[in-house]
Amino acid sequence: MIVVMEVRATQTQVDSVVNFFTDRGITPLVLPGEDRTAIGIPATLTTDQRTSFEAIIGGMEGVSKVTQTSYPYKLASREWHQESSVVQVGKVKIGKGFTVIAGPCSIESLEQMRESAKIVKESGATVLRGGAFKPRTSPYSFQGLAEEGLKILQGVGKEFGLATITEVMSPDMVEMVAKYSDILQIGARSMQNFPLLVEAGKSGKPIFLKRGPSATIDEFLLAAEYVLGQNNAEVILCERGVMPLDRTYTRNTLDLSAVPVLKEHSHLPVIVDPSHGTGVAKYVLPMAKAAYVVGADGIMVEMHPNPTKALSDGSQALNPEKFSQLMSEIHRLEAALG
Amino acid sequence: MIVVMEVRATQTQVDSVVNFFTDRGITPLVLPGEDRTAIGIPATLTTDQRTSFEAIIGGMEGVSKVTQTSYPYKLASREWHQESSVVQVGKVKIGKGFTVIAGPCSIESLEQMRESAKIVKESGATVLRGGAFKPRTSPYSFQGLAEEGLKILQGVGKEFGLATITEVMSPDMVEMVAKYSDILQIGARSMQNFPLLVEAGKSGKPIFLKRGPSATIDEFLLAAEYVLGQNNAEVILCERGVMPLDRTYTRNTLDLSAVPVLKEHSHLPVIVDPSHGTGVAKYVLPMAKAAYVVGADGIMVEMHPNPTKALSDGSQALNPEKFSQLMSEIHRLEAALG
């Protein structure tokens, strides 16, 4: 932490800052400058200290600004954990090769999930998705099949030899969802639902954490830190689009540069969701290929056996043909570049 | 709903859209234009229909865009409920006059809350705030006193004759928090935590709903709709700042024009939180006065008996003197303009 004083800060003001730290057993280094003084804190602070010290010091007389010199996350950081993590789910290794997670937005029926799983399996994808509880923006929209849906997902996953993933939306549901699904998804709107992060972390299941639409990279990695802090090392990050400039043509702005940024600063696997990331089926294919070439560890795509009948998010789901095309273009990229 | 066809849409494509609606017993009106055809849907659609029809039609061949002609919220809308709502909590009427909610970010001790309540009471404010479970961005920060804190809040509220408000963070905590607090706060990060909205709504308690940092006005009112849909008419809206252009000088951008916008389109009371809205104590006073003159029904401010000792958000909390100054400036505005 570096405390920068104002140009006209008095010696007494500088001393107050220095004393604040020495009172706490920390020896600051004073850097006199031509215009102003800076005070460096060489010790490693806990995040608790960082936050409260910044607040207190920032409010002291004569202080111009307080700057953190280290990143606020640690368990998620590649600085402290250099090898890339691989999250293993049955035979699927997320973080090794390119993993495709696919399936409908919502679980509607056994038949729909079996049809979906068949297509997913044949295409070479390895993880089946489907929502049992849908967090819809409007209270009047379709809300999901709940436990009934979870059973369908589990059964179909086993039948087709696919790992499964579904979203959990509140801490009291973690236990039930963990009973049926291989991976627990934390949705973008829940990225900072801290009780949920903690509870999901405790389940010991792999956690698929989606970036919130206005979350910075640091906020995203701090959310991962909550899960990792529960002695759960199985965290998968997912970029799914950030707030767009306008919503005329796409529902979100898929932030693909977040992939190399996350891969550089964290050891966790990174998946891209081009379906929610654009909100429009026809843009899913190009953005999925882009995810591949920027170094993502996989994609999550919405696919529906019959998208115009889909009970939710129909406009962004691929139909089986488009999904097959996507898979064959991904295979072509793998063959050429892998 | 209006469906606008592409310039080169064929008659068959127009017919497909028309048939989609007639198949569902809805008679569309076809508006031939010079360049392109538009198709109007005069019927009132349910929100479910709006969403799924938009998705399906938007994906049909020859369709250029689909436009909704009505607002997606209804219970929260002033179009359907013309008189302004007043939420009554004991003797406090939120939505009538200007209500001040104040207190520390976190409940730290009985002594701290008694000191706070004394200052709040003497200043003429009527609602005491304090957090028992703090949703901190970082897992390493202070996390709150939990039920112990709720008991302190309740006791102190009674002792000083102040209504109380505190945040509830997950559905399974609603019952406990509702036992102690007069008003339940849904934090900005939970604005789209739908299971929580539903559960809080069911409690029958007044719900204080904070706008998410990237939530549009429509998304905010739809979140309110979730609560209202539980037969709970006691919803208070709170503007607390949206995502800033940068975070160098303020933590958020307080969107004060949201106040007249919300008052026009909704009948619900609107409170402004200038403490989180700016994140900086010295900007709280001017923004609080601005909240008054733009027509807010009140403010929520962080005040701490000794802010440099505060265990969370110290830099944005007012000290007792600054809080007194704020209250006297508000009283001056009331006297002059009220």
Place this chain on the structure above:
Amino acid sequence: MIVVMEVRATQTQVDSVVNFFTDRGITPLVLPGEDRTAIGIPATLTTDQRTSFEAIIGGMEGVSKVTQTSYPYKLASREWHQESSVVQVGKVKIGKGFTVIAGPCSIESLEQMRESAKIVKESGATVLRGGAFKPRTSPYSFQGLAEEGLKILQGVGKEFGLATITEVMSPDMVEMVAKYSDILQIGARSMQNFPLLVEAGKSGKPIFLKRGPSATIDEFLLAAEYVLGQNNAEVILCERGVMPLDRTYTRNTLDLSAVPVLKEHSHLPVIVDPSHGTGVAKYVLPMAKAAYVVGADGIMVEMHPNPTKALSDGSQALNPEKFSQLMSEIHRLEAALG
């Protein structure tokens, strides 16, 4: 400037950074930390050095991040110029008291400007605005009367004893516009049109600089710095709304906390434009009052003698009655609080 090294940075990497500075005659201070080393640069760097050093050092091996410890602007900064500046235009003193600038978006005719000026004058406002060259988003919209319009503005200003302001859009027009108008406005879209800033600065006229819709506070003050750097101290800052979350209810988000932020960090007068800041006539009045109470030095409002006939921006212009109401509410605030 502080250079923070990576956790695993080698001594050689630290030395390279140190040598970079000693080679340039600057003596850095090395702060060894528990985890990582930081290197402080106590000298005052020129902005040129700041920028290029940051780029070069930021790219060196072992460097984690480079942090600037001082603000990038200097002439605009209150740190270096403590008294608030007042820009005098005839008898009008911008920065002393509360200045109201009003008039139509576009100059349409002599008659329209005379009608406008009469209303402006009678209300007690002191500066008349009107656009002669309109920067419309669409090339097909009304584009202004050009020099003909400037002559009307000048004549009407003199007739009614009002100072005048109009926008200049390109460097080659500065001379002509400066011949007719008392104040030169640089529009939000031109805030980083550097050749225009320089040319306008050189004119010696007071410059009214609007904040760009995505400009940070630092970028805004750096744009002011361009003008001030031409030995022109007469700069007025104008907050006019930043990019909104969505455009359903307002065209921009008026960032009122920018007023106290700018007043704290700069000595220049700050005006608020609630007309462009909201884009909707009915929200202009509350936001104008809010501008007053947050400490702005004035407002710029669009007023049109007959807004439904206005050739541009009709929906945000006040009609004469609403403008009179606004002025009487401002006078009431002045009487009560001034």
Place this chain on the structure above:
Amino acid sequence: MIVVMEVRATQTQVDSVVNFFTDRGITPLVLPGEDRTAIGIPATLTTDQRTSFEAIIGGMEGVSKVTQTSYPYKLASREWHQESSVVQVGKVKIGKGFTVIAGPCSIESLEQMRESAKIVKESGATVLRGGAFKPRTSPYSFQGLAEEGLKILQGVGKEFGLATITEVMSPDMVEMVAKYSDILQIGARSMQNFPLLVEAGKSGKPIFLKRGPSATIDEFLLAAEYVLGQNNAEVILCERGVMPLDRTYTRNTLDLSAVPVLKEHSHLPVIVDPSHGTGVAKYVLPMAKAAYVVGADGIMVEMHPNPTKALSDGSQALNPEKFSQLMSEIHRLEAALG
């Protein structure tokens, strides 16, 4: 255009809207709905009419909202011009194959440009870039060699058989820049500098138009419309990153989904600038490959023979090795997918 009335709109209010149009010789269609009435305007409006009618009608009593049913741009639109445009510059065809534009941010010397051109040429890229007038955010940064630089660019371009591109920043410079450079670049900060768009358009030279950091797709295409409206069909669009959520890791957020969106709605070629789009050299390579797979017509990259000595934007420029690697990876993609 569709005018949607409020739920409680009276018949008189509906009639006023209808009369507004019939007075102007336009016959509206009234769509009575269950809750509210909508009024459709089947005629093709000019953009001028669209804008002014929307403003006027939007302000009328009883009107809830006004929705445009067609896109505001026309010359840039693929609806009106179905084949993809190719901009030819000497032997270079932008819009056919994948064009690489490369070179330093600023022209510093003849030697530096010759070195750059040699590397560019050998790699197979075909257009040489370099800035003679640099629009720096800070007035204290390096500002460019001006006409001297333009002569260097032209000479080196001819010597190495490369087309050339450089930025023009004000209308009065268009003539001079057009004398030396094959393509005129309009920078992101100038995207809505309308006098410059008009003047550049009139030059008859190909115009390379960068998207502004907060420009929506519609605003971007309307800016292109200004140039096209000068009877200049040679417009190239460039996505170069939009405003980021924060600036900790990248300077902008490269909006790659804008590529398929622009290719769908416009016939103009689309180039991606991953250098400014990320602001960090190490992210240029992955984002350049992503630009290829999403369907861009090319990339513009900053390359400097010796980036740590670069006088501007050093941290985002590739060194010759990294640039060669980028070109060979692009060639590999072309071979595999082209």
